[in-house]
Amino acid sequence: MTADDIPPRPLSGACPVVSDRPSRAEAEAAVRTLIRWAGDDPAREGLVGTPDRVVRAYEEFFSGYEQDPVDILHRTFEETDGYDEVVLLRDIRLESHCEHHMVPIIGVAHVAYLPDRRVVGISKLARVVEVYARRLQIQEKLTAQIANTINEVLQPKGVAVVIEAAHQCMTTRGVRKAGVTMVTSRMLGVFRDDSETRREFMALIHNRCGSGS
Numbered sequence: 001m002t003a004d005d006i007p008p009r010p011l012s013g014a015c016p017v018v019s020d021r022p023s024r025a026e027a028e029a030a031v032r033t034l035i036r037w038a039g040d041d042p043a044r045e046g047l048v049g050t051p052d053r054v055v056r057a058y059e060e061f062f063s064g065y066e067q068d069p070v071d072i073l074h075r076t077f078e079e080t081d082g083y084d085e086v087v088l089l090r091d092i093r094l095e096s097h098c099e100h101h102m103v104p105i106i107g108v109a110h111v112a113y114l115p116d117r118r119v120v121g122i123s124k125l126a127r128v129v130e131v132y133a134r135r136l137q138i139q140e141k142l143t144a145q146i147a148n149t150i151n152e153v154l155q156p157k158g159v160a161v162v163i164e165a166a167h168q169c170m171t172t173r174g175v176r177k178a179g180v181t182m183v184t185s186r187m188l189g190v191f192r193d194d195s196e197t198r199r200e201f202m203a204l205i206h207n208r209c210g211s212g213s
């Protein structure tokens with residue numbers, strides 16, 4: 001099956017369909033191959049347990065394929081009771097993996113929305129970030145997926161998502177630009193159409209009270 005054969009799913013939160021998932025033993029064998037490719041001996045004492053540990057780590061890093069963020073929000077939203085101010089969750093720790101090199105993307109996400117009728121617990125917003133982050137990603141797509149899912153399910157007046165992250169494929173290999181972060185944003189509704197609302201959001205995420213930064 002190629003990527004083109006994967007049937008489209010109706011909502012942005014749905015996972016890609018994998019029909020021929022390899023067994024755990026096959027995954028561990030692949031890790032042993034990579035160890036040999038790197039130039040070491042997978043039978044060496046220090047490396048014997050490594051394929052098992054790597055596969056377990058992958059289960060954690062990529063657990064987002066098992067979950068649907070649309071479901072997470074759908075199950076939990078409530079009516080607003082008239083609350084109509086911006087809800088902002090700032091500095092959500094973000095750990096993802098770049099789909100080009102499979103190395104970490106580490107940073108923070110800021111997520112805001114202006115409710116219309118529905119609100120959701122802030123822990124659920126953080127969960128949406130986490131589920132999409134625990135897949136192979138590029139930062140632009142991750143940013144858009146988070147914003148689009150909140151927009152689809154909560155149908156707010158607007159959504160704003162900003163991600164600031166360092167890519168280890170840039171900092172530890174290739175051009176080796178340490179300290180460089182990439183910033184991506186996705187603005188929908190009032191955050192896109194109303195420059196004043198957008199400015200307020202940007203000020204909220206960048207003017208940290210008392211931190212001086």
Ligand SMILES: [Zn+2]
Binds near residue numbers: 098100101103167170
């Ligand atoms: Zn990369």
